[in-house]
Amino acid sequence: MILHFLKLEWKQYFRSSHWEKGIAIKIIMGFFVLYFLVAFLAVGVGGYFFLRKEFPESDPLQIVNSYLLFAILGDLVFRYLMQKLPIMNIKPLLILPIKKNKLVHYVLGKSAFSIFNILSLFFYIPFSVVLIKEGYNTAGVLGWLLTMILIIQSANFLNFLINKSNKALIIIGTLLVGLIGLQQFELANVVDFGGSIFDFIYQNPIYSLIGVIVLVVLYQLNYKQLRNQVYLDGAVATKVEEANTADLSWANKLGDVAPFIKNDIRLIWRNKRTKTVFLMSFLFLFYGLIFFTMDAYKDKLPMLMFASLFVTGGFTLNYGQFIPAWDSAHYKMLMSQSFRYRKFLESKWVLMVTMTTVLYFLSFPYLYFGTEIFLMITAGAIFNIGFNSLFLLYAGSFNRKRIDLTRSGFGNTQGTSATQFLIIIPLMLFPMLLFWIFDKFVGYNSGFIVVAAVGIISLLLKNQAMNFIEKKYIKDKYAMINAFGKEA
Known part of the structure; x- marks a missing residue:
């Protein structure tokens, strides 16, 4: 009987419609x-x-x-x-x-x-x-x-x-x-x-x-x-569950993006995959311990910059790369509503920036390793807030893969495409390259100053960047509706 079960699962796996696609x-x-x-x-x-x-x-x-x-x-x-x-x-x-x-x-x-x-x-x-x-x-x-x-x-x-x-x-x-x-x-x-x-x-x-x-x-x-x-x-039988609602009235202070923020918070906490991303972002806080405590990395400053980005960027990097696929199940409904697309995008940006800020404050214990390490983490946080958050929003306009939020994150390739692998290059290698160049030819302090400066400049140009990103999403609106409407 066990062999029969294994045979059935083998056939189910290789005969499924998404096997060749993924x-x-x-x-x-x-x-x-x-x-x-x-x-x-x-x-x-x-x-x-x-x-x-x-x-x-x-x-x-x-x-x-x-x-x-x-x-x-x-x-x-x-x-x-x-x-x-x-x-x-x-x-x-x-x-x-x-x-x-x-x-x-x-x-x-x-x-x-x-x-x-x-x-x-x-x-x-x-x-x-x-x-x-x-x-x-x-x-x-x-x-x-x-x-x-x-x-x-x-x-x-x-x-x-x-x-x-x-x-x-x-x-x-x-x-x-x-x-x-x-x-x-x-x-x-x-x-x-x-x-x-x-x-x-x-x-x-x-x-x-x-x-x-x-x-x-x-x-x-x-x-x-x-x-x-x-x-x-x-x-x-139809599963009937009592809906538990949380008091999110505090979000009303955020203005026009408040309804979207509330929906995102509910989406994150009520679904397994998004909850996994949220909780895993706090584990990324300890990522720096792998690099900052090992003598082998003390002289490899670009790798320390890499670790510094992950300390505060766990949520931004993991959540941001699947925008707007998190909303793929109800994307048609969203696009039929009367609202400015800019507000929908800004809610995602506010969520990423808020989580990065929270993780930055939680990273204060890294002062134990010295002010230089903490300054590097600070530069990474600014870069995540300024550059990475906006870049991930733009990269999201190329997402065409539907996501089932109820499924676990491990081994689940839903929503994953070449886009997720390509965006790693500018997100991680760009700040490391910047840090390496200025550290090598100018000086150590200049490395994380330049990385932070890129984040600040990106933040100052946020309105222009959001206008450009909004136009890209509107242009691809119906292509996304069609793609998200297909079963994964």
Whole structure:
């Protein structure tokens, strides 16, 4: 029966109408996945030797164990935002003599082979092999590896239980940030505490079996939840939900763009894909930690400029590149209303600028790394507000791909076209090139001053730019209506 289910899904995937249309994007996504698999494999094989060389007085396994607690919580946050339960089209199967238990077990079993679970194994398994070859206790390493596999699978099923709860995300995110803060400001030694847990499992591998109990409990909870939903009447019944409205009266102060701002806020918070973009923008705040804390990047200033743009530009870059496709489901209705197109575009601009400003204020802790780093982040924020926001609005006039907002963002290529890849060049490489030229031939300070100056000049020319962008959208209005009217 399992093979039959797999065969049906294989046919459904390759016979779908959008398969050939999006084959180029799927190939690119495949290369990205392959890249990360190879990268994790390389780290898994060489990680032990790198740690032993850089920290000769410490045990590489203990170093890895010390940071596993942060990795597990970070993985849960990432899964919440990006992972979705792999489902099959079971509605047609409900009228056939197939046991519902088998359908549910198949769906849950399929989730165990998610790329989210496999990716981590490309580090843990080769790392464990290296440990055994280097003389570590085989039973201890195998117990440690079994624990990591069980934690990965437990996180997989835990995510499906909490995935619709924003409170769960806030709790996990707060816990992760809190633990990082406690460690960073030396209020508590979280690293040693987390490391001691996994060191204990290595020394006493029998305790890895506790993970089996946890996994079984989480699997059963998922099974009961999904089993209760697999009924034909539930599949064909119209789903009725109570609409929860938030008080957005404060937006009225924004004038003519207020109605559009309100609609955008509702659209972002009520749909999975846009909510993912919104929440992921706060994770981009930590992007700079990858570059600002590593000695390898201290002399590569253009790369620091690249990181500075992402710190405050997470929302602008991810939300802006799909304007106006976010509204594709109701674009015909919008275009039939009596309003000036300029107001519709300005609402998007206000939203991007507001989020960039909020993220900039949240980036103040980067002052810890010095005023030069923070000035670079400031320059990046000004560039995002002035140049990138306007450029993304213009680039949006070339979008012709419809987006289903209810679908998850991970692995979802809806709305993606060559436009999204081409606009990365001016958005990211242009400020890096500017910074490199002036830093090399004039001086360090001039680099981020020029980047900020381009943002300020763009901001001063905003009205002229918006007039030009509005004309482009009006010119392509009916082409967009036709394109967005087609099923993705």
